[in-house]
Amino acid sequence: MKKLLLLICISWLSVHAFDSQRAGFSVTVNGEINPYKLFSTFIMPGAEIVISSTEAITVKSSEVTVNATAFNTRWKLSAPITPGVYVANVTNKSGNVITVNVLVLTPLSQMSGEYLNKYRIGSYPSQPLRGNQIYNPPKGLFEVTQKNLHLKLTPHFTLSQFLCKQAGDFPKYVMVRERLLLKLEFILERVNEKGYEVETFGFISGYRTPFYNKSIGNVQYSRHVYGGAADIFIDQNKDGRMDDLNKDGTVDEKDVRIFYNIVESEYSKDRYSYFVGGLGFYRKNSRHSGFIHVDVRGSKARW
Numbered sequence: 593m594k595k596l597l598l599l600i601c602i603s604w605l606s607v608h609a610f611d612s613q614r615a616g617f618s619v620t621v622n623g624e625i626n627p628y629k630l631f632s633t634f635i636m637p638g639a640e641i642v643i644s645s646t647e648a649i650t651v652k653s654s655e656v657t658v659n660a661t662a663f664n665t666r667w668k669l670s671a672p673i674t675p676g677v678y679v680a681n682v683t684n685k686s687g688n689v690i691t692v693n694v695l696v697l698t699p700l701s702q703m704s705g706e707y708l709n710k711y712r713i714g715s716y717p718s719q720p721l722r723g724n725q726i727y728n729p730p731k732g733l734f735e736v737t738q739k740n741l742h743l744k745l746t747p748h749f750t751l752s753q754f755l756c757k758q759a760g761d762f763p764k765y766v767m768v769r770e771r772l773l774l775k776l777e778f779i780l781e782r783v784n785e786k787g788y789e790v791e792t793f794g795f796i797s798g799y800r801t802p803f804y805n806k807s808i809g810n811v812q813y814s815r816h817v818y819g820g821a822a823d824i825f826i827d828q829n830k831d832g833r834m835d836d837l838n839k840d841g842t843v844d845e846k847d848v849r850i851f852y853n854i855v856e857s858e859y860s861k862d863r864y865s866y867f868v869g870g871l872g873f874y875r876k877n878s879r880h881s882g883f884i885h886v887d888v889r890g891s892k893a894r895w
Contacts, residue, residue: 610784610791612777613747616688620644624770625866628777632693632745633770634819636732641669641694643682653680656694671696675735677743693745697732698765706803708733711764714803721813726889730818733765746773748780748791754798754822766799767819771888775867776822779886782854783826788837794827796883815870821887823874826851833881845875848882855886868892 618627621643622635635641643651648663655678657670663685671694672678678694698708706714716729736755743751745768754768776793783790800808800816815821825834825848837847852873858864870893872885887893 758804793824796823
């Protein structure tokens with residue numbers, strides 16, 4: 593009987609254990625260090641993509657022009673001219689593979705007034721906030737269709753999670769900062785380490801168009817309009833609400849605080865220096881059950 597119970601426990605753990613989907617090596621894609629089996633980069637048509645590693649790698653793609661032919665530590669690729677999703681595979685000498693989605697953007701130079709292909713974007717501020725280059729308006733946005741809506745960007749996050757809640761038909765448009773994707777994967781690992789088994793986060797808000805952001809009364813330089821912020825909550829049971837993390841029978845600010853503190857506890861650690869940014873705490877109200885805001889602005893901000 594004891595052996596049977598042990599086998600059941602081992603089987604349960606193997607089924608429910610969180611898999612971070614780390615690849616066994618890391619690659620740097622246009623300056624962003626990715627350790628996961630799946631990564632996505634957002635790039636303008638025809639732009640250069642540099643993929644490098646501390647070890648020899650090979651990069652292959654039937655869709656993206658690759659400017660090397662053998663194992664090397666640094667590769668250059670040329671993004672296609674046509675907007676869409678393209679794939680490149682990076683392999684190290686041990687046979688481990690990282691898949692890189694190359695998401696080619698639609699240039700905002702194609703906008704007609706405030707619209708891009710009949711989807712209202714609005715207007716970005718003409719000058720970056722206090723001269724900070726992270727507030728430069730994007731040169732393009734990625735076109736979202738019903739076909740690519742559920743595309744996985746990293747192992748645990750999909751394109752649909754970041755889509756603006758703005759009403760309208762497809763195609764729609766989105767921007768996601770690559771470092772935000774990496775930060776969300778990092779936080780997800782930490783949450784699971786604390787014993788909260790969850791495969792992804794619930795999203796209140798990801799990308800917002802400047803038009804939508806203004807319509808809900810938010811500040812014009814919100815990191816959301818630059819694709820660098822996410823409002824998230826822990827939703828293990830997938831009911832669309834923050835979970836009762838402290839098991840006291842009530843979903844309230846105490847549960848949000850647990851989530852907030854998991855992220856805040858990483859701030860002083862070297863491994864978190866790459867992800868420094870904003871962290872906001874939002875209590876439950878009539879519209880939502882509470883959440884935290886995270887972003888990758890590059891400087892500490894708290895509220």
